[in-house]
Amino acid sequence: MTAENTPTASETSAAPDAAAGRVVLLTTSHRVAPGLLSWPAWQLLHSADRVYCADAGHPQLPYLHEAGVTVEHAAPDAHRLVEECAGGRTVVVLPSGEGDRQLTDGLARLAGGGRVRMPDLELLPGSYDLPGARLLDLVQVMDRVRRECPWTSQQTHRGLAKYLIEEAYELVEAIEDGSREELREELGDVLLQVVFHARIAQEGTGEEGDEPFSVDDVAGGLVEKLIHRHPHVFGDETAETAEDVHAHWNRTKAIEKQRASVTDGVPVGQPALALAAKLTSRVRGSELDVPLPSGEGVGYRLLALAASAEAAGTDPEAALRAAARAYRDAIRAAERRTAGTATVEE
Template identity: 80%
Template sequence: MTTEAPVAPGRIVLLTASHRVAPGLLSWPAWQTLHAADQVLCSDDGHPQLPYLREAGIGVEIAAPSAQELVEACAGARTVVVLPSGEGDQALTDGLARLAGSGRVQMPDLELLPGSYDLPGARLLDLVQVMDRIRLECPWSSRQTHKGLAKYGIEEAYELVEAIEDGDRDELREELGDVLLQVVFHARIAQEGREEDGAEPFSIDDVAATIVEKLIHRHPHVFGDESAETPEEVKAHWLRTKAIEKQRDSVTDGVPLGQPGLALAAKLASRVRTAGLDVRLPAGDGIGYELLALAIRAEAEGADPEAALRAAARAYRDAIRAVEGQV
């Protein structure tokens, strides 16, 4: 009496690829597996990888097999690669799990093969895509302008500073996201170039390219031939290259007058000290001139008068709450 040899169960490969990486940029193991496969299946005839697979001579069958059909397709030690499409993939994987758990089916080897991975910063692409859609479809977002959003940028910046001062890392992460949203939102509006007649459009890529170029140029000790061993030398590089770039007529050029008063006074004092100018404080009576003198003294001593006043104000707030609790 003879017995039939068991049929080899074969192999199912679920090939994943990040939508944040350009289609066709697959890992070498992914290409090897695709070329060696007995069958490649994809349920989505618009899958972004299909043109590149076909160009590489890989035949792809557009089909959405059930879990049972997929297992049967692997009989005889066959390898079947499935390109997940995001639509119906959960049903397939759940079906395979049920078959494996039933104990009634000889299951093929099941492998999840990442064909590409997200690069650092890849989720920023998601943010850009979400912002594009919100700008087009949201009744509120679609009507916003740079001027209309300006106040939110200030608010989010202050909330970020508060999270830093509180030492709350969860809040810090959220507030950084809110500040980032303002950058992406403004860049999305600028991309349309419709807020002002004749305005030259620019995109978030232009914004990123500008700051990348600036960072490289102002860090010759990192990207060039100069050297810097101390933070002071780095700051000197920064100020020197910045001065060459801006070609300002006055050390006060570029200092935003709309910032809080103590910060404004400290910034002006910093510019004066860095330039080696001998500038007398303006004579005048009143609390404003006293605060000016205090801010300049604080800057000279290496303290941030704005942060110092906020810390004192927070202590004052706590004292108020303590008294309220007593009442």
Template identity: 80%
Template sequence: MTPEESAAPGRIVLLTTSHRVAPGLLSWPAWQTLQEADRVLCADTAHPHLPYLREAGIEVEHTAPDAQDLVDDCAGGRTLVVIPTGGGEGDQRLTDSLARLAGSGRVQMPALELLPASYDLPGARLLDLVQVMDRIRRECPWSSQQTHKGLAKYGIEEAYELVEAIEDGDRTELREELGDVLLQVVFHARIAQEDPEEPFSIDDVAATIVEKLIHRHPHVFGDETAETPEDVKAHWLRTKAIEKQRDSVTEGVPLGQPALALAAKLTSRVRTAALDVPLPTGTGVGYQLLALAAEAEAQGTDPEAALRAAARAYRDAILAAEGVER
């Protein structure tokens, strides 16, 4: 070895992996680096990638050297690859120690590289949610006793809280409330797995909605075209009608929804189906509200949202009159 070669600082590669990706599925740059490395180190003897590394003929040393040991061993231009324990995303203790050494100015540091060996796909964190929910269902005294009926009220509450976050325009609150709504879906799906007669899982739920979305968007996944939102809505209603084979346009309209929303949905169904069904006449505020809801819907206004906005404005006026700051 020449003096120049012995003085070369070498290279430390910190390999990061995702536990949400199947073991052994590593990027090509990661495989190349592992094959060419002088040493591959991993303190975790149960690391999920180890069997695949052994199969590829890569020798892994089960040791956890400190930052100074790594720097010393890189002398002579050697390349060391460190695989974090547990298949995680890095060893914070080690990276901090290497950073302190580099900042000290007392040692000649090797090249430091953070190499992602596997990546999360969009939606990968949903796998974490499914795993967490599965454990909570098994081990939590409260969650393990819940039923679809018992959770129903929470679904309604979370939906309203989501609407409120949207109306407030609070992005942080919106993200949290979307998570709460998502939790309801995952929770119900986990309970459904235990049904003795008709079990289904979160994967079945996702597969059902994926199939529905593809089928109802032939202009995206098929040969049909849609130039306007109205064309898209026509596609949706046409395919939905074929799927459902309903005897009445009122089928599928939940009567438990807020009254203004119910009135708007019914009048929308009638208008879309080109039915000649006059609004019922009668005395009292109910019939007046029905007429107003029908008029708003025909004009493209959501009467429920409009009334909520007006009510919120009234709430703000009350607070102002009371001298209460929001």
């Protein structure tokens, strides 16, 4: 037998009559509190022959130690792991970052070489991200940007207000354009404004000197509101139609807000058509009978049109915007025709 054909230790230990064992990569999510592992993960850790973790500061280690799991702080290469599994043993590796790429690449090369009897290679998620988990990342990133970015750290609620309005309009435009990609992006930009304002409020340094609150307080208040205003979902009431839901929502809001007027809470700074429609909607949903004011001028005619559209279930602001967009497209088409004619004449 020549030197180049001499079996390596891995090849010798992985003889056909020996059990190959298994290597398990146990992954965990940083978005789940350390120590909260699945039952299969705990069973594996307690039954494994060896557990390796190259990162001495891995957040799971204190909990594994408390649970009586022995962890070796080492980064074995692919050959060593294969040898460790000889005889049917189970070796668990807790991935610790980018350095694990060398290990997985090494195992792939050994498996592809065909000269080594490979152990079973498994990937076991020890903890899972729940829906909304990436929101935790957003909060953490926003916190760091607020602390370390010279521009972001100086922003206030009042200074950011114009951006919230701009982002809201861009979101509406994405909805009307029907672009899913733009919709996702613009939703993110609006969400950024919410998280940004909540992060500023957390510092308790607002212009009005109000008490601080966090994004958790914002989310918690929203959860309570949604549950309270949907008793047909979370309680014993029933709602057969969307109109039933809307009526209950308005009744609940009236009790919660204790408003002196049906116009309370209607922002007068919104676009005029939307404002007119909102006011007529409030009146229509109350017991009041307030006729539209009469007068000369386009304003009164627009008010009457907005009221008529709202009563018919049409959003006058969206309708006018759609008409304006159609007019914009017609203008662009005329410009293209004009440019084409000019080119031909030249």
